[in-house]
Amino acid sequence: MSAQEENRLREQISTLGKSLFDRGLTMGSSGNISVRLDDGGWLMTPTNACLGRLDPARISRLDGQGQWLDGDMPTKEQFLHMAMYAERPQSGAIVHLHSTHSVAVSCLPGIDHCDCIPPLTAYYVMRVGKLPLVPYHVPGDPRLGDAVRGLAGQYSAVLLANHGPVVAGKDLEAAVYATEELEETAKLFLLLRGENPRALNEEQVAELKRRFPA
Ligand SMILES: O=C(O)[C@@H](O)C(=O)COP(=O)(O)O
Ligand SMILES: [Zn+2]
Numbered sequence: 001m002s003a004q005e006e007n008r009l010r011e012q013i014s015t016l017g018k019s020l021f022d023r024g025l026t027m028g029s030s031g032n033i034s035v036r037l038d039d040g041g042w043l044m045t046p047t048n049a050c051l052g053r054l055d056p057a058r059i060s061r062l063d064g065q066g067q068w069l070d071g072d073m074p075t076k077e078q079f080l081h082m083a084m085y086a087e088r089p090q091s092g093a094i095v096h097l098h099s100t101h102s103v104a105v106s107c108l109p110g111i112d113h114c115d116c117i118p119p120l121t122a123y124y125v126m127r128v129g130k131l132p133l134v135p136y137h138v139p140g141d142p143r144l145g146d147a148v149r150g151l152a153g154q155y156s157a158v159l160l161a162n163h164g165p166v167v168a169g170k171d172l173e174a175a176v177y178a179t180e181e182l183e184e185t186a187k188l189f190l191l192l193r194g195e196n197p198r199a200l201n202e203e204q205v206a207e208l209k210r211r212f213p214a
Helices: 004-023 078-087 099-109 122-127 142-147 172-190 202-211
Strands: 032-036 043-044 060-062 068-070 093-096 157-160 164-169
Touching: 004 032, 004 043, 032 078, 032 122, 043 078, 060 093, 078 093, 078 142, 078 172, 093 172, 099 157, 099 164, 099 172, 122 157, 122 164, 122 172
Parallel strands: none
Antiparallel strands: 032 043, 032 093, 043 060, 060 068, 093 164, 157 164
């Protein structure tokens, strides 16, 4: 990858990180973002960094084995991101946020652990699809990576119990769009709780999958 392309990705992580932070989609120093490099390594946001104030030059760079090469120390969730990439060769970027409505759903009793949010809208089905719940572990626990490894081959997004969403996309823009759609649909789901909303049926979901494959 050329230095120019790597710099473009560093700028994009910083710009989209700020956009997410400025719109209240993650708070404080929560959340992390990674992008796959074509040498097999990654750019990852540093641990304890605020997504709203990232310095492109200080973003962490890791090699294909996950060794930290330069930049600030990487996110404590590097193993979670790496586990997801290992199962998803088609994914070029991952976003993890503490977006409020998605976190709220991750704390609810009685949700379907295989698919936490019903297919309320077409766009949600197109961008996110099914959303399994990953059992709770302390942030940064390598067991989060193990838990995600069993799911990420089939699902582009997972919801960490009492924590937040982790969403993969073909590139960073796609991962950000999917994360935003997940948050909006989590909000709808909470708004509609108790109203017995009409979700899309299996046939409608299948048609969307056919016409808009991931
Ligand atoms: O919830 C956590 O602690 C992490 O998952 C997180 O969101 C921020 O951790 P760092 O990326 O290590 O700052
Ligand atoms: Zn987190």
